[in-house]
Amino acid sequence: MKVIVDQDACIGSGQCVLSSPQVFDQRDTDGIVVLLQDSPEPGLREAVHEAARICPGLAITLPPS
C-alpha cells in the first residue's frame, strides 16, 4: 500500500502516531507529521487505514496501488 501525507493540512494532533508509530512520526520542532515509510507492509494496513480515517486535518491519503 502507498501513503501520502500533506504537511500543510496537518494540524499536529499526533493521532496517526498513536495509530501507527512505525509509519508516522511528529517533528519535534512543530509537531507536524513526518512519514517514516511510504509503502508500509500489508500487516500495517489496518492501523494505517485507522490513521487516515481519524486524521482531523484530512492530511493522510491512501491512493490505490
Place this chain on the structure above:
Amino acid sequence: MTDALFPMPRAAGCPFDPSPELRRRIEEEPVSQARLWDGSTPWLVTRYADVRALLADPRVSVDVAQPGFPHTNAVSKARDAYMKTLMQMDAPEHVAQRRLLISDFTIKRMEALRPRIQRIVDDLIDEMLAGPNPVDLVEAFALPVPSLVICELLGVPYTDRAFFHRVARTLVMDEPDPEQAIAASEELNAYLEELVDRRNAEPGDDVISRLAVEQYRTGVMTRREIATIGQLLLVAGHDTTATMISLGTAALLAHPDQLRQIRDGGDPALVANAAEELLRYLSITHTEARRVARADIEIGGRLIREGEGVIGVKSIANRDPSAFPEPDTLDVRRKARHHVAFGFGAHQCLGQSLTRVELQVVYGTLYRRIPTLALAVPLDELTFKPDAIFYGVRELPVTW
C-alpha cells in the same frame, strides 16, 4: 421544532445519555434549527459524517464577533469579547498561533510527562486514603489532578499552586456573573504576566519558559499574549479533564462489569481503549462545537446560508449507530478512536494527547488502588449539571 431550547434536557433516570430530542433529530431531522438562550436559532448538525464534514469545512468560522455566531451563554459571550484565544481565530491567524504551541503537545512530550502525572495521581490518592471517608471525589481528586498537571506544564512554582488552583477554580466553575468571571481572568492574567518575567530571567523546562525565551525576549509576543495562551490552556484543560474523571468514575460505578475489566485486567492497552470509549460515551462538551457560516454551504442536504449559526452536536454524533454499533452501550473493548469528543478539523483539541495520558493514568490507577471504591449515595441522588459548559456531576460522594 425550532422552538426547542438547546442544550435540550436529558431523560429522567438516564444521566449519561443525550437528550431524547437529539435522538429524534438524528433520525428524523438530522440538520434542523433550535433556539438558544438569547433567542437566536442556529442549525444543529447531528449525524457523525455531517459533523465531521462541517468541522473540516474551511467555509465555517469560529469568529465570535460575527452577529450569527451561536454563543453558549452570557458569561461565555462576555469572555469571548474580552479575550481572543486561538479557539476564536480562523486561518491563517489560527494556523500560525496553533503551530506555536503544537510542539509542546506532541505524543513524545506528553509521554515524557507521564511519570510526573502518575506521581500527582498517586500522591492525591494517598491523601484521599488518609483523609475522611466518604469524600467528594470532585474536590479531593478530579479537580486537583488537571490543576496540578497544568501547573507542571506551564511551570507554575510549587509555592503558587494554592493560589493558582483557587483562581482557576473560580474561572472554570459555573460563574453566574460575567463581571466576576472577567475579574478572575484578569487576576490570572496578571499572575501569568509576572510568571513570564520570572521565567524569562530563570527559564525551566515548561511552556511559559519556552514562550518567554523564544517569543517575549525576541520581541515577537507581549507578556499579555503569552498570558492569554496560558489561560487558554488552563480553561481548556481543567474542568474538561476533571469532568471526565468524575463523570467517568460515576459511569463506571454504574457499569460494574466494565469497571471490573479495567481494574482487574492489568492491561494498559485496555485502559487506553476504555478512555476513548468513555470520551465517546460521555461527550462532556454538551454545549458542542459552535460555528458561523462564511458562505452558503450544504450539509446533510440542507442549505445553511452565509452568516447563519451552526452547531456540530458531537455528543449525538458519538451515538450515531452508523459510526458506532449499539451506540448507547458502554463497552470498554469497543474500537472508538474515531469519536469526535475532541472535535474535528483544524480546531480539534490541541491538548488531546495530554488528556489521553491523564485519563489513562487516572483510570489505570484509581480503581486499582481503591478496589472497593463505591458511590456513597444512590446514583439517582447525584446532582448533574445540565446548564454548565461541560456536562458532569456537581459532587461525587464516594466511599471505600
